[in-house]
Amino acid sequence: MNQAGVNEKYKVSPFYVYFLMHSMQTGLGVLNFQRDLAKATGTDGWISIILAGLIVHILIWLIYKIFSIVPGDIISANNHAWGKWVGNFFSLLFILYFFVLGMTIIIGYINVLHVWMFKEVPSWAFALVFLAMIYYIITGGFRTITGIAFLSVIVSFWLLFIPLYGFKYADFTSFLPIFDHTLIEIMKGTRSTSLSMLGFEMILMFYPFIKNPEASQKYAHGGALSTTLLLLLLYFVSTVFYSQKQLALTLWPTLTLTSIIELPFIQRFEYITVSWWNIVIITNMVLPLWAASRGIKRLFNVQQKYPLWVMFMIILLVNIFFFDLESLHILNKMINPYSVSFLVLYLPLLLVLLSIKKWRKRL
Template sequence: MNHVEVKEKYKVSPFYVIFLVHSMQTGVGVLSFQRVLAKPAGTDGWISILLAGLIVHILIWIIYKILSIVPGDIISANNHAFGKWIGNFFSLLFILYFLILGMDMIISYINVIHVWMFAGVASWAFTVVLLLLIYYINTGGFRTITGIAFLSVIFSYWIFFVLIYAMKYSEFTNLLPIFDHNLLDILKGTRSTSLTMLGFEMILMFYPFIKDAKTSQKYAHGGAIATTLLTVLIYLVSLIFYSQKQLELTIWPTLTMTSIVELPFIQRFEYIEISWWAIFVIPNMTICLWAASRGIKRIFNVQQKYPLWAMSIIILLTNIFVFDQDSLSVLNKIINPYAVLFLVLYLPLLLAIIYIKKRRKRL
């Protein structure tokens, strides 16, 4: 089962890749990335974001290069490069990563709901609601998932209202001094912000579901550019709204900034933002679990609904028995930096091996 064929009716237009990539990168991390970035990079954190964005573009180019040589998905590429058994081992690592990333997003969002809105409601209750919704969207197929991702991007840009509102209470001298940090601090900042930039690697799984997939590369880069620019803008507004020390101590700077918004008909605007943020987070969770269950389907030749059920149960049990701030911290530490490092090292290596095998065949 090395090669994968997807019927034309299940495929989406290349243009929608911009929304799939952008929606995957714009999740819960946008609410809190400023704090972990401000500690090492301070006023030069925007340079770290741009550098992280550049790395994302290089990795997207590598992904498309791999899949142009080996048609299919990451499982096809792994099997082509390493053979069935070793290839499936690396594919299972990717599946585990997709599952952990999805679990991290679910737990992170529920943690925000707990702290800001419903402290007394059990976490498993929120988990059940989210998992049922994710399962329902997944059963609609990849075109349905793409539609949800499209809507999430369209609805996400109301955040500009919050940013413009916050600028009324900002101090622009907080942006100074510029270029005050050394290269090591900038690189530490890049590592800190990498969790916010993740999501583009889902191309490795949904590539076969894109019509004329090779033409979608420019849209993948477009989605990554949109995420990078939005992240830079949010960070710059956060810098001028907070002092340096405030930004380092505030757990969810974007949410705290939202709490200053006052409208005649709304008292607690941040409640609306947290509820509204579900529209942005649900595509993240859905695509992660779709990618993980799709990978299991490809390797073990089972119906996709069975691994999806199993993964949902694992996430639910995790929320019931080990849900707390410490477990969330552990998940974040697994993904960042280890998962990021794995992607940065593994994808170029995979491309090199596939390219060498291709040249040997020519000879």
Template sequence: MNQTIVNDKYKVSPFYVFFLVHSMQIGLGVLSFQRDLAKVTGTDGWISIILAGLIVHILIWVIYKIFSMVPGDIISANNHAFGKWMGNFFSLLFILYFFVLGMTIIIGYINILHVWMFDEVPSWMFALVFLILIYYIISGGFRSVTGITFLSLIASYWLLFIPLYTLKFAYFTDLLPIFNHTLLEIMKGTRTTSLSMLGFEMILMFYPFIKNAEKTQKYAHGGALATTLLILFIYFVSKAFYSQSLLVLTLWPTLTLSSIIELPFIQRFEYITVSWWALVIIPNMVIPLWAASRGVKRLFNVQQKYPLWAMSIIILLINIFLFDFEALDILNKLINPYSVSFLVLYLPFLFIILSIKNLRKRL
């Protein structure tokens, strides 16, 4: 059950870690983080973004240190640190977190589709389409998951044209004043931004599927750095384009930027943005559900397709019996207050426990 050896034919090249980390961090959070950040830190939000980026880099370093002591995945590390039963309990928490994260992303994007484009189409119809696609990708193995992640990221970077286009309407004096918020406000902003930078923790599950994984830390840091720079860029553009009062009232500032683009051959450019964002968001749906179903496979020694079927049915039922915005509100209340705190506290704690155990063995 605790065997984590993966055949080389199922592994992917080291540089794909960059895309797996970077793509997983670019999701729904990029569409709305400016609003939450502006409420707390105003013009000093860039400080919070940089601090959040530093925290992510520290946690990535901690993850690789953990796996240098216990090669494998988070389930192997938990069992080695706490024994079978307590280790399995913590592993179940991670599996639940991965599942809820994937479900939140699916329902969150369906909510965007409802608001911006298809307000009369039932949520379960969108969910069914996405779940069939997710199952098809995951059934192809982790190499298929990585391939889709790579292609979706490469094919989506043209979207940077949107914030670049809006620069001609920007007032950069709106970025002033700086350093006019307290340290407590900056730290609250860091926590808010951290929610938009989650995704790097998927390394905890896909680490065994990377060739020469112990040498891929630089790619993981590179992916996190690319995300931090992208979020900084979008934040500066948004602050320069929106006034402070307007920004805190705009639900999806990044999407709303595209509504000002006028082209002679298309009237509503935001429809293209919302539709193309499906390509951006697919890895955010696939990777957490792959990680959750892989975790169940590892814990209970079942084929991965069975937990994936069960998770898909649960997500579909939630979309049938709960309106998407109601389900999204419940899920956000579950995952937002606890996910960052859990990772920030647990991963260093696990690292300390494993270090102590290794030290005892040497002595």
């Protein structure tokens, strides 16, 4: 057992961190990040994506440095740095963030289903099905969650042919001019890309579930690099497929791109993409809610199923009484950019505090 109370039999190999990282970062943001990026940076959006990727790699490095000082999870690190009461306050902020992130992803995907496929089906019906599936996976334990993450990455590789199909109608002059935007505009684009890059911070909770966790850092960076390359590919294809005005007005550029695909046996190919995306996005729904319920279990010493039930009730009630585009917009604003700014500011501060405490102990 380690500081976070994880038995060896529940741990996974370091190799699987690649799949946990990449599957968590590949979610709703992949469907529509191009729109906000095009508004901010136009043809220079690729620079913003590279910068966002570099920031993620730095934050992953910071997380592993934190856990090299305090083995465990973010709750152990917070308590070590701040003491019990202040540490628990910051831990509650992380738990709230994980919960809101999970709820945003569920509501966001239900919105996609409403717009593209099932307009008449009430949102609470979709929520009920997803919550039942999420509960089944979470109660199966972290190894089950890891298996789902592995599956979601493997079975989604065929989707890469969709952006490649877009080259058939590409106008490569649309990618010009380059280096045509100011640094401030590039940074705004980096901020708008951040929602697509979120997910790496889940390692703050599942770090104790990794065997020999120090060896998993290269796989965490590999997963983040794969996400960055995927976003670069999608943005490049979208830029040469749409005009800049079209890209700024298209709500879901990736899904709209799939609607041009026609096969002899199916004409509405976007239906396949939207349905298949459930397999891709399921890790996005499961891991944040697992992290939130795991955090409550650690803080208050209760069984994990009880906070899960409470969170599921809240999500279901939101879908029954408050589900609309405005509520989804508010949730997105809570997640991006405030949560990103919090992570960028808090993790370096936490590392500095832990390093000072470690240095004082040596004196």
